[in-house]
Amino acid sequence: MTTNTGKPLSRRTALRNMGAAAALPLVDPTDSLFRRAVEGKVALVTGSGRNLGRAAVLELARQGANVVVNARSNREEADAVAREAEALGVRAIALLADVGDEQQVIQMVDQALERLGRIDILINNAGFRGSSSIAAMSTEEWRAATAVNYDGPFFCTRAVVPGMISNGYGRIITVSGLNSFHGRPNWSHVCSSKMGAVGMTRALAVELAPNNITVNHVVPGAYVAHPNLSQIPLGRVGLPQELANMYAFLSSEEASYITGQTFHVNGGEVRY
Numbered sequence: 001m002t003t004n005t006g007k008p009l010s011r012r013t014a015l016r017n018m019g020a021a022a023a024l025p026l027v028d029p030t031d032s033l034f035r036r037a038v039e040g041k042v043a044l045v046t047g048s049g050r051n052l053g054r055a056a057v058l059e060l061a062r063q064g065a066n067v068v069v070n071a072r073s074n075r076e077e078a079d080a081v082a083r084e085a086e087a088l089g090v091r092a093i094a095l096l097a098d099v100g101d102e103q104q105v106i107q108m109v110d111q112a113l114e115r116l117g118r119i120d121i122l123i124n125n126a127g128f129r130g131s132s133s134i135a136a137m138s139t140e141e142w143r144a145a146t147a148v149n150y151d152g153p154f155f156c157t158r159a160v161v162p163g164m165i166s167n168g169y170g171r172i173i174t175v176s177g178l179n180s181f182h183g184r185p186n187w188s189h190v191c192s193s194k195m196g197a198v199g200m201t202r203a204l205a206v207e208l209a210p211n212n213i214t215v216n217h218v219v220p221g222a223y224v225a226h227p228n229l230s231q232i233p234l235g236r237v238g239l240p241q242e243l244a245n246m247y248a249f250l251s252s253e254e255a256s257y258i259t260g261q262t263f264h265v266n267g268g269e270v271r272y
Helices: 009-017 049-063 075-084 102-116 139-167 186-212 241-249
Strands: 042-045 067-072 090-095 122-123 170-175 213-220 262-264
Touching: 042 049, 042 102, 049 067, 049 075, 049 241, 067 075, 067 102, 075 090, 090 102, 090 122, 102 139, 102 186, 122 139, 139 170, 139 186, 139 213, 170 186, 170 241, 186 213, 213 241
Parallel strands: 042 067, 042 122, 067 090, 122 170, 170 213, 213 262
Antiparallel strands: none
């Protein structure tokens, strides 16, 4: 579409001329708001001292969010990621906490609020992995998985929600795993504890929607290696940045009408 001078219409003008301006929030891709979609927000990403959690922290920092890096015990890794985030021009702090420990989570969130003032975005990324047949599995092994994969998102979400309600804004994303959907031998404790994210996401999405808090669930596929790439229609493992892009989108205003959903980011390996 063009103007009567022959110049191309901007997206904003084109939508307005179509009568859509009253119904759609118009975003110019050249605006800094679009390029830095979570500018000024504060994000807590659990299990973010390495790998996919690190990628999430750095993408949110690139998008303008101040960030809380969390690791269970590796101070050196968490500090290194925080320095990387700070180099992108945002505030970043590193806090150690075992998300399966209620008191450690409370202390972590209290410290984050004291130093950064608020938490707008929570990504429950920390996870436990382990292998044991059901016949040989000890109660301790079962509880170790459920503590991190199931109790952890509960403890973290419960700790940040009061502030989100007070601020009238929140984004909560819980991460599980593809094995929970198609099953894996000797992983019954991991698969079942991670599937809890589905029910938690759907219930909290309904409960918190009146407070402008969205709650979603992301299921990564293979991002390191895969025994048979032919099972992935795209024919490759994913890049951490590709998953981080999903987190950044769901954390932004652009995703304000998306809640209670499960997103599979797996190259088409499993489709729901």
